[in-house]
Amino acid sequence: xxxxxxxxxxxxxxxxxxxxxxxxxxxxxxxxxxxxxxxxxxxxxxxxxxxxxxxxxxxxxxxxxxxxxxxxxxxxxxxxxxxxxxxxxxxxxxxxxxxxxxxxxxxxxxxxxxxxxxxxxxxxxxxxxxxxxxxxxxxxxxxxxxxxxxxxxxxxxxxxxxxxxxxxxxxxxxxxxxxxxxxxxxxxxxxxxxxxxxxxxxxxxxxxxxxxxxxxxxxxxxxxxxxxxxxxxxxxxxxxxxxxxxxxxxxxxxxxxxxxxxxxxxxxxxxxxxxxxxxxxxxxxxxxxxxxxxxxxxxxxxxxxxxxxxxxxxxxxxxxxxxxxxxxxxxxxxxxxxxxxxxxxxxxxxxxxxxxxxxxxxxxxxxxxxxxxxxxxxxxxxxxxxxxxxxxxxxxxxxxxxxxxxxxxxxxxxxxxxxxxxxxxxxxxxxxxxxxxxxxxxxxxxxxxxxxxxxxxxxxxxxxxxxxxxxxxxxxxxx
Numbered sequence: 001x002x003x004x005x006x007x008x009x010x011x012x013x014x015x016x017x018x019x020x021x022x023x024x025x026x027x028x029x030x031x032x033x034x035x036x037x038x039x040x041x042x043x044x045x046x047x048x049x050x051x052x053x054x055x056x057x058x059x060x061x062x063x064x065x066x067x068x069x070x071x072x073x074x075x076x077x078x079x080x081x082x083x084x085x086x087x088x089x090x091x092x093x094x095x096x097x098x099x100x101x102x103x104x105x106x107x108x109x110x111x112x113x114x115x116x117x118x119x120x121x122x123x124x125x126x127x128x129x130x131x132x133x134x135x136x137x138x139x140x141x142x143x144x145x146x147x148x149x150x151x152x153x154x155x156x157x158x159x160x161x162x163x164x165x166x167x168x169x170x171x172x173x174x175x176x177x178x179x180x181x182x183x184x185x186x187x188x189x190x191x192x193x194x195x196x197x198x199x200x201x202x203x204x205x206x207x208x209x210x211x212x213x214x215x216x217x218x219x220x221x222x223x224x225x226x227x228x229x230x231x232x233x234x235x236x237x238x239x240x241x242x243x244x245x246x247x248x249x250x251x252x253x254x255x256x257x258x259x260x261x262x263x264x265x266x267x268x269x270x271x272x273x274x275x276x277x278x279x280x281x282x283x284x285x286x287x288x289x290x291x292x293x294x295x296x297x298x299x300x301x302x303x304x305x306x307x308x309x310x311x312x313x314x315x316x317x318x319x320x321x322x323x324x325x326x327x328x329x330x331x332x333x334x335x336x337x338x339x340x341x342x343x344x345x346x347x348x349x350x351x352x353x354x355x356x357x358x359x360x361x362x363x364x365x366x367x368x369x370x371x372x373x374x375x376x377x378x379x380x381x382x383x384x385x386x387x388x389x390x391x392x393x394x395x396x397x398x399x400x401x402x403x404x405x406x407x408x409x410x411x412x413x414x415x416x417x418x419x420x421x422x423x424x425x426x427x428x429x430x431x432x433x434x435x436x437x438x439x440x441x442x443x444x445x446x447x448x449x450x451x452x453x454x455x456x457x458x459x460x461x462x463x464x465x466x467x468x469x470x471x472x473x474x475x476x477x478x479x
Contacts, residue, residue, distance in 0.1 A: 030165075030254040030271065034158055035202035037278040038188045039195075043150045050284040051465060053428070054152035057119050057127035057289040058134070059441065059461040062475065065112040065132070066094050067366070067444035073222040074111035077229060081107060088140040094448055096478030101136040102236040105186075108132035109229030113178075114222070115366065116348045117295035117444070121156070121287060121428075122163050122177070123170060123399050125228060129182025130155045130189050132232040137190045137239070138470040145467030147193065153284055154192045155185035155235075158205075160283035161276060162253070168265025169331045169399040171216055175263050179214020179227035184259070186235020194239050199250075206248025208238040209259040219297075220338050220349040288428030291437065294364040296347070298424070299332035299400065300354035305425055306406035306418035307358035314416050316359060316408065318382050323409040324355045329401030330390040340383065344369040355406070356382035395422075449477065 043051075068074060078092065081103040089098035093108050109132040112118050118128040130152055138148045159181045170177045187208035191201040211234040214227035242248075253259045260269040277283075294304055303326050310316060328351065338350040347353040347369060356379050357364045373379060395402045403420035410416070423429040432440070438458055445454035453474060460473045467473065 029251045030260075030276075031205055031252055032198065032202050032250055033276060034161065034188070034253070034278065035191075035205060036198045037276075038154045038158065038192050039198050039201045041150060041154050041192060041279070043146050045279060046150060046153050047282050047285050050153050050156075050282050051146075051149050053284050053288045054149040054156070055462065055464050056291065056437070057121070058131045058149070058152060058464065059458070060119050060289075060291050060437070061112050061127040061131040062093065062135075062457070062461060063441040063444035064115055064117040064128075065108050066448050067117060068111040068114040068225075069094065069448060071111070071114045071225075073114045073225045074107060074229075076222070077110045077226065078107045090136045090139040091476045093135075093475045094477050096476035101140045102233045102240070104136040104139075105132040105236045106229040106233035108136070109232035110225045111229075113228035114225035115295045115369075116224075116297055117292055117366075118228075119289045119291050120298040120398075121289040122159055122181070124159075124176065124178035124182055126156055126159060126178075126182065126185060127152075127289060128228045129178050129231040130186050130235070132229070133186040133235040134189050134193065135470060135473075135475070136232075137193050137236050141193055142469050142471060143193055145464035145470060145472075148470050149464055151189040151192045153282075155187075155189035156284045157278060157282070158188040159185040160287065161278060162260065164283070165260060165270045165273065166264055166266060167268065167270070169394070170263060170265055171331050171334055171399060173263065173265040174216050176214035176216050176219075176224070176227050179231050180212040180263055182228070182231035183208045183212035183234045183238075184253075186232050187238040188235075190235045190239035191242065194243050196239065196243060200242045202250050203246065203248045204238045204242035206250070206252035207241055207246060208234055209252040210248070211238060212259070212263075216335065216337075219335060220341070220346045222345070290424065290427040291432055291440070293424070293426045293432070293440075294354075295366050295369055296354060296364055297335055297349050299328070299335045300351055300364075301424035301426075302400075302404035302421040303328060303351065303406050304354050304358050304364050306404065306421050307355050308362055310406065310408055310416055310418050311359050311362050314408075316410075316416075318360050318378060320410050320412075321359060321382070321385055321408055322411045324359065324382075324386045325407045325409070326351055326355065326386065326388045327401070327405040328388060328390055329394060329399070329404075330392050331394070331399040332401065332404075333388060333390045340380075341374055343371045344374055347374045350383075351388055352383040352386040353379070355386045356380075453477070 112128040191204040338346045341347040407417035
């Protein structure tokens with residue numbers, strides 16, 4: 001049969017995807033090479049900086065899960081699942097209600113993303129897609145802390161490779177990478193925890209590839225947080241189904257009707273690459289995680305840093321300001337779809353609101369992301385003063401402009417401008433101190449845990465590499 005008579009089955013690019021696994025085992029195709037990396041990963045192989053990034057990301061994610069637990073979205077989702085007394089029941093964080101691992105990953109994932117206060121990396125939110133799944137499956141399997149961190153690294157590296165193979169931005173095609181690539185990352189992490197072999201891990205990845213979904217059009221609604229919960233839940237399901245004998249295609253990622261082409265914004269993913277770098281080039285070590293200082297879309301953070309600096313440095317008053325101009329990226333602007341938000345949820349995806357809050361209050365915190373604050377007359381007036389222009393240029397590791405620039409024109413004709421901001425405060429390149437990380441953690445937990453419990457939880461998560469079992473972490477009020 002010729003390629004012309006069966007082009008779907010005999011794609012020459014697919015045939016080029018035969019590579020050699022370190023150790024001498026021949027494998028064909030991207031899916032199975034990724035599976036081999038995941039199943040063969042050892043904690044001893046992972047650089048210390050990768051494990052540290054995983055620890056920082058997972059710890060921060062637990063904090064924002066707790067902060068978001070009483071929001072309507074996670075409570076509505078929690079009402080759809082039932083408590084279980086099964087042997088592998090795991091806790092809903094921080095309530096301690098016993099759920100199945102998949103249900104716990106779902107509910108905890110929605111809680112972790114609903115405030116948009118969770119970390120950012122790659123082209124989405126890696127920790128919230130993986131941490132709920134790792135903690136749920138890790139608890140059920142009674143794995144050690146170091147294994148949990150290695151699972152995070154495995155998932156991150158898979159996501160980073162998939163992003164690296166696609167020259168376009170998934171957001172541009174309307175897909176939310178946290179929901180799509182995050183599902184593959186979560187499945188890889190859970191496959192690692194279950195110690196699945198190459199073939200079975202390949203099935204888990206293939207299953208996850210068909211479960212991956214989530215639309216940018218739902219940003220600013222409850223459904224965005226559902227994306228994260230479903231990614232975590234799907235990862236648990238995919239690994240467990242594969243472990244039970246459920247199968248998927250061994251070329252589900254690279255096939256011309258597979259994952260990468262289906263979600264490709266460019267239409268030309270790099271499927272002919274022979275060298276993948278898995279296990280040799282550690283993308284987590286280089287790109288890391290970016291901890292959020294503000295509970296709002298990360299596409300605004302550099303501009304918020306600049307606007308707060310200008311407001312404080314020049315003692316700007318809202319009534320003095322004629323116009324706020326922001327130069328940002330086209331993909332960032334696409335995410336920030338709400339020009340005149342009316343609710344706290346909508347405001348999380350609004351550059352206009354971000355600039356208004358930074359000017360009026362000189363901060364953008366949880367207390368500002370409320371319907372009442374968003375609707376205040378002075379905030380609405382300030383939002384109307386914001387204009388945005390965009391560039392198509394992007395920076396490595398994020399689908400953002402190389403920098404964001406903010407300038408302010410005053411009513412007296414003066415103009416003040418901030419230098420371009422390349423890295424937001426809290427980013428991997430401009431990290432928070434341990435004290436600042438603890439301050440955010442304790443603030444997130446304050447309304448839900450005692451001060452002593454929150455401090456113990458922070459220390460325990462910080463000591464993850466040394467924990468014999470993740471069950472040692474005091475994740476709930478009813479341990």
